[in-house]
Structure formats: structure tokens, C-alpha cells
Amino acid sequence: MDKTHALTAFGALSQPTRLDVLRLLIRAGDTGMAAGEIATALGARQNTMSANLGVLMQAGLIRNARQGRSIRYFADLEGLRGLLAFLMEDCCGGNPAACQPLLDTITCPS
Amino acid sequence: MDKTHALTAFGALSQPTRLDVLRLLIRAGDTGMAAGEIATALGARQNTMSANLGVLMQAGLIRNARQGRSIRYFADLEGLRGLLAFLMEDCCGGNPAACQPLLDTITCPS
DNA sequence: TCCATATATCATGAAGTATTGATATATGGC
């Protein structure tokens, strides 16, 4: 994850529909969702959603796989990890003491 | 941190100069940097930088404090934490098992 | 009060981005 890639990813996440898509796909987990399902679930038109899925793909935040006539999309948690690590790297590299409490509060509630 | 706030923050981070500013201020730590210093360090013009600092302020990613004639800016780690927690919340809520390895890799290298 | 320094705001033009209707491509079933 270099700076250019991070910028692309942040840009992808700075649009309401796309942020919704990523959250939806994270919840969908390994099952993923077909492009059409996603569009229906979020009340977006087919071609608009296709364009937005393309942006998220480009950003490395989602993946896809054809399944019959549909194309299923999945959250790319590895891509998300890379983005967060990019921010954390800056934080920890420059100021570990101030950074640690920040990380401590980000934990799975389970 | 609601969705609207997260969108503003992601938008703020999707611009090269602003991403550089945040990284710079994170490294500067509690000392912070004056607006003019930041502009000089990143090779940006005064008013352009002022506008970009305003965007980061609006997004809750940096803070400022007047010090004499200068205004010093600081990274707002609490704001950054809120943004990351917003993403993590989605992740952990929907898929704790897949999410944990992601969190495990984000640790301070120190 | 006057001047110099430091930063913010305003108005404008240029560039990028989103959405849309229309159309194209790809897959599966008959």
C-alpha cells in the first residue's frame, strides 16, 4: 500500500453509496452479494452501482467472482487491512507512545 | 462518528496534500506545527494550505491553537481513532472471525 | 497608532466526479 493507492482507497470511501456497499459486503462475509442484489438493497440503479463497484474494485477494497450469470462481490479485508496499516504506520512510526492508546480502543467487541 | 462524519473524513484524506499534512502532524506529535511551517514543508502556497487545513479541521482530523502570531496545528488522534473505529465496528459486528486477523496485523512495531 | 507578520476568506476558472439514458457484452437455457 503506497500513498497513491491509499489516496484511491480514501477517495473510494468518500462517497455515500460506496461506503454503504463496503459495509454491506463486510456483513455479507464469505457469501458475498451479486451486483444486482447490492443495487437493489441500496436503492441504486444498475449502471450507477456498476460504476461504483468498479471504483471500489480499483481501490482494492472489494473483489468479485462470476457465478453463473451473476457476478458476486466480496469485501477484500486484506485490502482494508493494508489501508489501515498505512495510517497506523505513520502513527506508530512517529509517535508510538501517543499511538498505543488509539490502537487499544479498536478491538472486536465479541 | 456517524456516517456523514466518516464521509467527510474520508474525503479529507483523499487528497495528496491533506494526507501529507496529517502524516506530518502525526510525526510532529504534541509539538505540532505552525500553518506556515506546514506550507513550507510541503511546498504549498499559503492560501491553498489554509484551505486544506480547514478541510482537515472540519473533518475532525486535526486541531489548532493560536500561539502568538502563528496558529499551530496538531493531529487529532481521537478523531482518527473514531474514524477507524467506525470501520472496525462494521467489520466486527458482521464477521468477528474474519475480522480478528485483520486487527491482529495492525500493531505498533515498537 | 502604524507597520510587519501570520493566517483566513473571497471570487473565479479549471479539472475532476457522479448520475443518467442508451447501448454493448456475457452467460445460461431452450
Place this chain on the structure above:
DNA sequence: GCCATATATCAATACTTCATGATATATGGA
């Protein structure tokens, strides 16, 4: 091969964002 379904691409318009020159505001010192 033909049709229906599913998704992607294209071209155009509207919208937003960015950087800039010019100007305004605020602070400190003489």
C-alpha cells in the same frame, strides 16, 4: 442460434472540488 437475464461501457450533463490571485482579518512590536 435465439431469447432472457445480468452486468459493463459509453457519451453527455450536472455537480463538486481544487488551486489561484487578490484581499481581509488578527496579532505583536515600535
